[in-house]
Amino acid sequence: MMNFKQKEVLESIIAELRQKFPEVRLTGVEELSPHEFWVILTEPDDEERQLALDALQGELGTDALLNYGVNFHFMPAGGIL
Numbered sequence: 001m002m003n004f005k006q007k008e009v010l011e012s013i014i015a016e017l018r019q020k021f022p023e024v025r026l027t028g029v030e031e032l033s034p035h036e037f038w039v040i041l042t043e044p045d046d047e048e049r050q051l052a053l054d055a056l057q058g059e060l061g062t063d064a065l066l067n068y069g070v071n072f073h074f075m076p077a078g079g080i081l
Contacts, residue, residue: 024044036070038075042077
Protein backbone atom coordinates (compact mmCIF):
# COMPACT_ATOMS: atom_id res chain seq x y z
CA MET A 1 0.00 0.00 0.00
CA MET A 2 1.26 3.45 -0.90
CA ASN A 3 2.31 5.71 1.93
CA PHE A 4 1.35 9.39 2.11
CA LYS A 5 4.51 10.70 0.42
CA GLN A 6 4.29 8.17 -2.42
CA LYS A 7 0.66 9.19 -3.05
CA GLU A 8 1.65 12.84 -2.97
CA VAL A 9 4.46 12.27 -5.49
CA LEU A 10 2.17 10.28 -7.81
CA GLU A 11 -0.57 12.92 -7.59
CA SER A 12 2.01 15.56 -8.51
CA ILE A 13 3.15 13.50 -11.51
CA ILE A 14 -0.44 12.97 -12.69
CA ALA A 15 -1.19 16.69 -12.32
CA GLU A 16 1.87 17.58 -14.39
CA LEU A 17 0.96 15.02 -17.06
CA ARG A 18 -2.60 16.37 -17.22
CA GLN A 19 -1.32 19.92 -17.78
CA LYS A 20 0.10 18.85 -21.15
CA PHE A 21 -2.22 15.91 -21.79
CA PRO A 22 -5.67 16.71 -20.32
CA GLU A 23 -7.17 13.52 -21.77
CA VAL A 24 -4.94 11.32 -19.56
CA ARG A 25 -6.73 9.60 -16.67
CA LEU A 26 -5.40 7.38 -13.89
CA THR A 27 -7.20 4.04 -14.07
CA GLY A 28 -5.27 2.04 -11.50
CA VAL A 29 -2.18 1.51 -9.40
CA GLU A 30 -0.70 -1.89 -8.57
CA GLU A 31 1.98 -2.39 -5.95
CA LEU A 32 4.94 -4.50 -7.03
CA SER A 33 6.96 -3.89 -3.85
CA PRO A 34 6.86 -1.27 -1.08
CA HIS A 35 8.66 1.25 -3.32
CA GLU A 36 7.66 0.10 -6.81
CA PHE A 37 4.30 0.52 -8.56
CA TRP A 38 2.59 -0.01 -11.90
CA VAL A 39 0.64 3.14 -12.77
CA ILE A 40 -2.08 2.50 -15.33
CA LEU A 41 -3.18 5.51 -17.39
CA THR A 42 -5.32 6.20 -20.41
CA GLU A 43 -3.39 7.58 -23.36
CA PRO A 44 -4.03 10.08 -26.14
CA ASP A 45 -5.33 8.62 -29.42
CA ASP A 46 -2.68 10.38 -31.48
CA GLU A 47 0.60 8.43 -31.79
CA GLU A 48 2.78 11.55 -31.65
CA ARG A 49 1.10 12.64 -28.42
CA GLN A 50 1.55 9.11 -27.03
CA LEU A 51 5.29 9.34 -27.70
CA ALA A 52 5.47 12.76 -26.06
CA LEU A 53 3.53 11.42 -23.07
CA ASP A 54 5.89 8.44 -22.79
CA ALA A 55 8.89 10.77 -22.78
CA LEU A 56 7.40 12.99 -20.07
CA GLN A 57 6.38 9.95 -17.98
CA GLY A 58 9.94 8.68 -18.18
CA GLU A 59 11.34 12.03 -17.09
CA LEU A 60 8.94 12.43 -14.17
CA GLY A 61 9.33 8.79 -13.15
CA THR A 62 13.11 9.16 -13.07
CA ASP A 63 12.79 12.28 -10.94
CA ALA A 64 10.55 10.39 -8.47
CA LEU A 65 13.06 7.56 -8.25
CA LEU A 66 16.06 9.83 -7.73
CA ASN A 67 14.37 12.28 -5.36
CA TYR A 68 12.09 9.99 -3.34
CA GLY A 69 13.22 6.41 -3.96
CA VAL A 70 9.88 5.37 -5.43
CA ASN A 71 9.79 3.64 -8.81
CA PHE A 72 6.68 4.23 -10.94
CA HIS A 73 6.25 2.13 -14.09
CA PHE A 74 3.67 3.65 -16.45
CA MET A 75 1.43 1.35 -18.45
CA PRO A 76 -1.31 2.31 -20.92
CA ALA A 77 -4.75 1.20 -19.83
CA GLY A 78 -5.27 -0.68 -23.10
CA GLY A 79 -1.98 -2.57 -22.63
CA ILE A 80 -3.22 -4.74 -19.75
CA LEU A 81 -4.15 -8.27 -20.76
